[in-house]
Amino acid sequence: MNLFAEIKILVLNSLTALQADGALPGGLDFANVAVEPPRDPLHGDMATNAAMVLAKPAKMKPRDIAEALATKLTADSRVVSADVAGPGFLNLRLDATAWQAIVPDALAKGGDFGRSDMGTGRRVNVEYVSANPTGPLHVGHTRGAVFGDALASLLDFAGYDVTREYYINDGGAQVDVLARSVYLRYLEANGQEVQFVDGTYPGDYLIQTGQDVKEKYGDSLVDKPESEWLEELREFSTEAMMDLIRADLAALGVEMDVFYSEKSLYGTGLIESALANLDGKGLIYEGVLEPPKGKKPDDWEPRVQTLFKSTDHGDDVDRPVKKSDGGWTYFAPDIAYHFNKIERGFDELIDVLGADHGGYVKRMKAAVSALSDGRVPLDIKLTQLVKLYKNGQPFKMSKRAGTFVTLRDVVESVGRDVTRFVMLTRKNDAPLDFDFDKVLEQSRDNPVFYVQYAHARICSVLSKAKEAGIDCDPAVLAAIDLSEISHTNELTVLRKLGEWPRLLELAARNHEPHRVAFYLYELASDFHALWNKGHEVPELRFLQESNPQRSQGTIALITAVSVVLSAGLGILGVTPMQEMR
Numbered sequence: 219m220n221l222f223a224e225i226k227i228l229v230l231n232s233l234t235a236l237q238a239d240g241a242l243p244g245g246l247d248f249a250n251v252a253v254e255p256p257r258d259p260l261h262g263d264m265a266t267n268a269a270m271v272l273a274k275p276a277k278m279k280p281r282d283i284a285e286a287l288a289t290k291l292t293a294d295s296r297v298v299s300a301d302v303a304g305p306g307f308l309n310l311r312l313d314a315t316a317w318q319a320i321v322p323d324a325l326a327k328g329g330d331f332g333r334s335d336m337g338t339g340r341r342v343n344v345e346y347v348s349a350n351p352t353g354p355l356h357v358g359h360t361r362g363a364v365f366g367d368a369l370a371s372l373l374d375f376a377g378y379d380v381t382r383e384y385y386i387n388d389g390g391a392q393v394d395v396l397a398r399s400v401y402l403r404y405l406e407a408n409g410q411e412v413q414f415v416d417g418t419y420p421g422d423y424l425i426q427t428g429q430d431v432k433e434k435y436g437d438s439l440v441d442k443p444e445s446e447w448l449e450e451l452r453e454f455s456t457e458a459m460m461d462l463i464r465a466d467l468a469a470l471g472v473e474m475d476v477f478y479s480e481k482s483l484y485g486t487g488l489i490e491s492a493l494a495n496l497d498g499k500g501l502i503y504e505g506v507l508e509p510p511k512g513k514k515p516d517d518w519e520p521r522v523q524t525l526f527k528s529t530d531h532g533d534d535v536d537r538p539v540k541k542s543d544g545g546w547t548y549f550a551p552d553i554a555y556h557f558n559k560i561e562r563g564f565d566e567l568i569d570v571l572g573a574d575h576g577g578y579v580k581r582m583k584a585a586v587s588a589l590s591d592g593r594v595p596l597d598i599k600l601t602q603l604v605k606l607y608k609n610g611q612p613f614k615m616s617k618r619a620g621t622f623v624t625l626r627d628v629v630e631s632v633g634r635d636v637t638r639f640v641m642l643t644r645k646n647d648a649p650l651d652f653d654f655d656k657v658l659e660q661s662r663d664n665p666v667f668y669v670q671y672a673h674a675r676i677c678s679v680l681s682k683a684k685e686a687g688i689d690c691d692p693a694v695l696a697a698i699d700l701s702e703i704s705h706t707n708e709l710t711v712l713r714k715l716g717e718w719p720r721l722l723e724l725a726a727r728n729h730e731p732h733r734v735a736f737y738l739y740e741l742a743s744d745f746h747a748l749w750n751k752g753h754e755v756p757e758l759r760f761l762q763e764s765n766p767q768r769s770q771g772t773i774a775l776i777t778a779v780s781v782v783l784s785a786g787l788g789i790l791g792v793t794p795m796q797e798m799r
Contacts, residue, residue, distance in 0.1 A: 219323035220332075220719035221316060222264065225296070226253040229266050232290035241286045243276055255717060262301065262309035263317075263713060269306035280306025314704045317712035321703075322696040324715060324778040329785050331778075332719040336726065337378030343559050344370045346570035347467070347474075348385040351459040352396045354423055355466040355625040358572055361650065362601045363625070364641040364791070366570040367472045368731035369599070371789045376726035381564070382475045388456050389480035389551060395419065396459065397451040401439070403428025404451075408437050427458045466625045471634050471791050478558075483551045492557035492589065493526075493539060493550065501527040501588055507536065526553070531584035552578075553585045560590050567596045568729060573647075576600060597729055601646045607653040632657055635792045639666035642735040642790055660798070662746075665739045669783065670795040672742035675749060676780040677796045679760050683773050686761060695774035702768045703775055705758055707748045711779060714741045718782050731790065738786045745779050 229251060236242040251272070256265040269284035276283065281302055288300035288308060296316040301309045324331040346366025349359050367382070374380045387393075399419040402412040407428045414420035431439070431454060439447045460477070467474070483489055496502050505525050524540035526549075539550045559567055567586060571578065579598045586596040606613035606623055613623060629637050631654055640657050643665055644650045660667050680690050689695075703712070717737070725733035752759040760772045784794040 219320060220723075221312075221320060221716045222253055222720040225264055225310065225312075226251070226266075228291065228294055228297075229253055229268055229287070232287055233268060233272070235290055236283075236286055242272070242278075242283065246272055246275055248272075254720075256309055259713075261303060262299075263312045264310045265303075266308045266310070269302075269308060273306065284308045314709060314712075315701075317709060317716055318700040318703060320712060320716050321700055321774050321778045322698075324781050325692040325696040325774065328692065328781055329788070331781055332722045332785065333375055333377070334719070334723050334726070335377045336723055337373060337376045340565040341379045341381070341563060342373055342566040342568065343381045343383055343562075343564040344373070344568045344570070345383045345385055346370075347463075347472070348387065348571075349463065350387045350390075350392050351456045351463065352392055353419060353421055353459060354462055356622040357604050357606060357625065357628055357652070358601070358622075360470065360625045360628055360637065361604050361641045361646075362570050362572060363467065363470055363472050364638045365599065365601055365646050365731065367470075368638070368642060368734070368790050369568065369570070369729055371791065372722070372726050372731045372734065373729075375722060375785075375789055378566075378726075382473070384474045384477045385555060386456075386460065386477055386479045386481075388452075389484055390548070393452050393456055394448065396455045397448055398444070400424055400427050400431060400451055400455040400458075401444075401447065404431040404435075405440065407432040408440055410440075423462065427455060430454075430458065469626055469629045469634065470637065478555065480551055480555065483554045483558075488558065489546060489550050489554040492554040493524075495557065496526060496553075496585075496588055499588060501530060502539070503527060505536070507538070510535075526585065526588075528581050528584035528588075531587040533580045533584040537581045537584075549581065549585075552582060553589070556582065556586050556596070557589050560586070560594050565594065567594060569596065569598045570646075571598060571600055573600050573602045599646055599729060602644075602649045604641075604650045604652050607651060608655065610655075613654065628652070635670070636666050638791045639669070639735060639787075642732045645730065645732050662743075665735065666792070667798075668746070669738045669742045669787065670792075671798055672745045673780055673783045673787070674795045674798045676745070676776045676783075679776060680773065680780075683761060683769070686763075688761075688766065688770055688773060690773055690777065692777065695770065695777055698770050698774045699767065700771045700774065703771045705751075705755070707744075707751045707758065708772075708775060711741075711744045711748055711775060714744050715778055715782060718786075734786050734789050738783060738790075741779065741782060741786075745776065 230248055233242060233248060233251070237244050237246070251266065251268045253264055253266045256262050268287055269280040272283055273280040284302040284306045288302060291297045291300045291310065296312050298311045298313050303309050344366055347355070347359055347363045349355055355363070370380045370382050395417060396419060399414070402414060402418065403424045406412050431451065493502060503525055504522055506520065506522055507525065509520065519538070519542055521542040523538040523542055525536045526539050528537045529535065537549055538547045539553065541547055556567065569582070582598065583596050586594060636657050640652060641650065657664060657666065662668050683690055721733060721737050725731060748758065760769065760776060762769045787794045
């Protein structure tokens with residue numbers, strides 16, 4: 219049951235009826251008509267912009283349309299009033315029974331309440347993390363991993379066929395650096411003193427890998443020239459780091475469907491095939507780029523290069539795909555990789571990248587647009603930096619990693635659930651402060667505690683209700699008369715429950731899983747307010763021996779709240795707490 223969608227249908231049908239009555243001209247486009255919560259809850263339960271968006275094409279005053287629409291809407295038993303506000307917005311108040319009907323629907327559907335079919339028949343690829351396989355994941359990867367994983371779950375809940383994918387950047391020079399760093403640890407394992415110069419990875423996490431190399435090769439690689447061990451150690455070290463990364467992801471509760479190797483693109487004709495596709499569309503040419511203004515990018519050369527005419531698809535400048543020496547630019551395998559995604563039949567692509575990849579957005583969107591002839595949209599979500607604090611001070615670097623705080627440091631310090639929820643308490647493109655002390659506080663200011671506490675409180679009430687002999691089976695509760703559940707605080711909770719299906723579709727459509735975290739905090743806040751109100755108003759207490767029918771109605775209400783809290787936390791990858799420890 220999506221009450222907002224139902225009232226929107228009522229609005230659209232009323233507009234059609236006004237056309238039939240001659241009160242509105244025919245041929246109007248209703249696509250931009252919306253029904254949503256009003257900015258100020260005091261103004262009503264819902265608001266529609268219908269009169270505002272139709273006034274100009276109808277050549278009528280907005281208020282005239284709004285007043286005529288109000289008359290039609292109030293003929294429906296669910297609409298108590300429809301008030302014209304400002305230049306022509308229409309604020310609606312619904313009868314309590316409309317909100318009360320949400321509870322049995324939520325109880326009947328359980329965890330599927332709010333689930334949508336908006337993505338049915340569409341396959342979407344969500345690529346996230348995709349860290350260089352040169353060491354453990356750091357806190358920046360943590361945010362991208364949580365965001366990508368929650369987004370994938372959200373899209374799945376909205377009916378999409380979702381593939382979670384990790385792109386292994388194992389084809390570049392950084393993997394050579396990894397192999398050399400592991401070789402130093404290997405020499406160290408063989409009793410030699412080594413020095414990590416600039417450009418190598420000094421983290422302690424490579425000590426075990428060096429020992430593993432010794433176990434496999436003994437001392438046979440000692441004093442050997444690089445040409446005899448580099449390729450072998452590249453593969454050995456990459457596999458070891460990917461094992462480490464998989465373990466990091468598992469600690470965070472992230473499971474990938476596909477791990478795709480960049481290296482598999484080289485020497486297989488896949489890069490050539492992707493560029494041939496673009497060449498066949500007249501988008502590849504030989505030329506010299508104009509020198510850029512300001513800082514020169516890494517891929518600019520004042521010589522003839524093979525260029526992709528990305529400006530034909532919205533980019534600011536054309537982009538090189540092959541250097542003057544015949545080698546591929548870093549952009550070429552990225553084109554081939556996304557071409558592979560398109561050929562695998564995905565209808566939508568989403569890349570979750572760090573904020574330092576901002577310059578990558580337009581060129582990659584241009585490539586996907588060109589390769590798919592505009593059929594497959596690519597959305598690139600950038601996750602901003604995470605700043606860590608402890609005891610009010612910036613958190614110091616990890617000794618194990620050498621240069622950064624690891625994902626495992628964070629998860630082991632505060633737990634998986636706290637890590638995941640806090641990473642979603644800001645929009646992905648906004649910086650996030652992660653305070654190790656504050657995220658463990660048991661207070662309203664700590665959103666993850668506040669939401670989990672609401673769920674645990676409900677579990678406690680349900681346990682006491684069962685002890686009191688109240689039947690708490692959802693099927694029984696779904697049939698309870700809720701007419702007495704009409705206090706202001708109870709209606710506030712009901713209205714918030716009614717927003718859940720709409721919120722999910724909005725969050726999925728905009729690829730914004732943080733909206734779920736925000737909503738859960740608001741729902742928890744409304745529940746806690748109802749709980750506290752019971753201390754002031756005895757008849758609002760959840761369990762009342764003198765009024766078992768009302769008690770069962772209240773139990774039905776808060777059980778519906780627990781259903782939504784549990785489903786929302788599940789989307790975020792957070793465990794609903796049965797009791798607070």
